[in-house]
Amino acid sequence: xxxxxxxxxxxxxxxxxxxxxxxxxxxxxxxxxxxxxxxxxxxxxxxxxxxxxxxxxxxxxxxxxxxxxxxxxxxxxxxxxxxxxxxxxxxxxxxxxxxxxxxxxxxxxxxxxxxxxxxxxxxxxxxxxxxxxxxxxxxxxxxxxxxxxxxxxxxxxxxxxxxxxxxxxxxxxxxxxxxxxxxxxxxxxxxxxxxxxxxxxxxxxxxxxxxxxxxxxxxxxxxxxxxxxxxxxxxxxxxxxxxxxxxxxxxxxxxxxxxxxxxxxxxxxxxxxxxxxxxxxxxxxxxxxxxxxxxxxxxxxxxxxxxxxxxxxxxxxxxxxxxx
Numbered sequence: 001x002x003x004x005x006x007x008x009x010x011x012x013x014x015x016x017x018x019x020x021x022x023x024x025x026x027x028x029x030x031x032x033x034x035x036x037x038x039x040x041x042x043x044x045x046x047x048x049x050x051x052x053x054x055x056x057x058x059x060x061x062x063x064x065x066x067x068x069x070x071x072x073x074x075x076x077x078x079x080x081x082x083x084x085x086x087x088x089x090x091x092x093x094x095x096x097x098x099x100x101x102x103x104x105x106x107x108x109x110x111x112x113x114x115x116x117x118x119x120x121x122x123x124x125x126x127x128x129x130x131x132x133x134x135x136x137x138x139x140x141x142x143x144x145x146x147x148x149x150x151x152x153x154x155x156x157x158x159x160x161x162x163x164x165x166x167x168x169x170x171x172x173x174x175x176x177x178x179x180x181x182x183x184x185x186x187x188x189x190x191x192x193x194x195x196x197x198x199x200x201x202x203x204x205x206x207x208x209x210x211x212x213x214x215x216x217x218x219x220x221x222x223x224x225x226x227x228x229x230x231x232x233x234x235x236x237x238x239x240x241x242x243x244x245x246x247x248x249x250x251x252x253x254x255x256x257x258x259x260x261x262x263x264x265x266x267x268x269x270x271x272x273x274x275x276x277x278x279x280x281x282x283x284x285x286x287x288x289x290x291x292x293x294x295x296x297x298x299x300x301x302x303x304x305x306x307x308x309x310x311x312x313x314x315x316x317x318x319x320x321x322x323x324x
Contacts, residue, residue, distance in 0.1 A: 029144055033153070037160055046164040050136050058141040061133065064177040065146055075284045075291065078310045079317065082122055088321045091117045094126060095322055101211055105198065109218035110228035116214050118319040119305060123185035130183055130207070131176040135159060139179040139188075155179055158188035167191075172207055182206030183213045186220075194220040224304040225297070231257075231273045233282075233299045233316035236265045236292040246292050253281040255294055282309065 030051065037047045073081075095102070095117055102113035117126075124130045136159060142152035159179070162168050168191075175181040179188065184206045186195060195204045198215035205212045218226075238246055242265060249255075258275040260266050279294040293313055302312040 026144060033143075033156075037157055040157060040161065042157070042160045042164045046160055050160060050163060050170075051140065054137060054140050057145055058133070058137050058177075061138045061141045061177045062145060065142060074286050075310055075313070076286045076289070079314050082314050083318050083321065087121055087125075088318070090126060091121055091318070091321075092323050098210060098214070101214055105211075105214045105218050109215065109222040109226075111218040111221050111226050112319070114319040114322040114324070115221070115232065115302075115315075116217050117322060118315045119217050120183060120213070121318060122311070122315055123180075124183045127183040127213070130174065130185070131180065132174050133177050133179075135173040135175045135179050135181055135188075138175070138177055142178065152179070155188050158192055162188055162191065167204065184217050184220075186216065190220060194223060220305065221301055224301050226301050227296075227298055229273070230277065230298050231279070231296050232302060232319065233279075233293050233295045233313055234260070234320065235267050235313075235317060236260070236294060237267050238290070238292055246290075249281050249283070249292060251281060251283045254278050255281060260294065282313070284309070284313070 033051070034044075034047055038044065095113060099113075102116060105111070105116065106113060120126055136156070139152055139156040139159060143149055143156045146152055156179075159173070163170065173181065176185060180186060181188070181191065184195075186206055191204070191206065195206055195212065195216040196219050197204045197212060199209060199211035201209075203209075203212075204216070206216050236242070236246065242263065245263060245265075256276060256278040257273055261275060277296065279296040279299075282293045282295050284291045284293065295313075295316075299312055299316060302315055303309070305315075306312070
């Protein structure tokens with residue numbers, strides 16, 4: 001507890017006074033970072049061009065880091081903020097508009113188009129907002145000053161590696177406060193490991209090329225174990241007829257689709273999945289109500305994109321609302 005208080009105090013002081021040029025700890029940290037970068041094969045020219053010029057912390061990045069919505073609001077608020085009739089309608093229009101590309105991507109990676117659309121919606125509002133933070137500046141701040149400094153240090157080195165290999169133009173490196181990039185909001189490590197050139201133009205473009213955006217999302221999920229033709233999550237029908245049954249359910253309790261169908265518990269209109277397939281109950285308690293979901297193996301894969309129950313349940317619920 002004392003260690004956490006000290007770290008929080010340190011972050012608070014850094015926000016008040018973000019100057020780093022005279023900060024001895026930062027000077028030593030950057031010297032060590034340079035050594036690690038060179039050992040990884042990153043040129044001194046790349047390091048000095050992109051890191052040596054940074055002399056202040058980004059106060060807005062630190063503020064966002066300390067106030068992440070999944071940890072500050074209820075599930076209902078998070079769900080309602082991200083799933084609206086307007087967003088569903090737009091998603092259905094885009095599903096029709098990009099049917100050919102999405103079907104081609106599905107043929108290769110077996111990830112449902114509705115899941116791709118849902119990730120695209122939650123990550124960048126269908127590509128309309130990809131963030132306006134300088135990715136290197138944001139990662140440098142988080143690598144030095146956040147509690148997850150080891151994670152962000154690796155991502156900072158990854159973006160330097162990307163630049164050193166001339167895989168991305170420097171002016172494209174605008175993204176979220178956490179360093180996520182493009183319409184798929186990939187971290188630099190995800191770009192290196194999962195982004196693909198689906199249209200074969202010798203560029204991996206997750207900023208503007210829909211073939212690459214959709215295929216990169218799908219490749220990420222596929223490589224993390226996506227199961228073809230399996231569901232991800234369903235919300236259960238919590239009405240007065242089911243109240244007593246739901247009340248007796250336990251978190252993580254196993255249940256199969258056949259039982260859900262027989263008891264008319266499925267809100268989701270598509271009940272054509274393998275009825276012998278079993279999932280696990282997930283109970284979300286809000287201040288005013290309780291919501292019941294059943295989650296499957298693919299739900300855990302969705303959490304590899306963002307390790308949050310709120311995120312994965314909302315993402316899956318939005319995918320369920322799109323037309324088939």
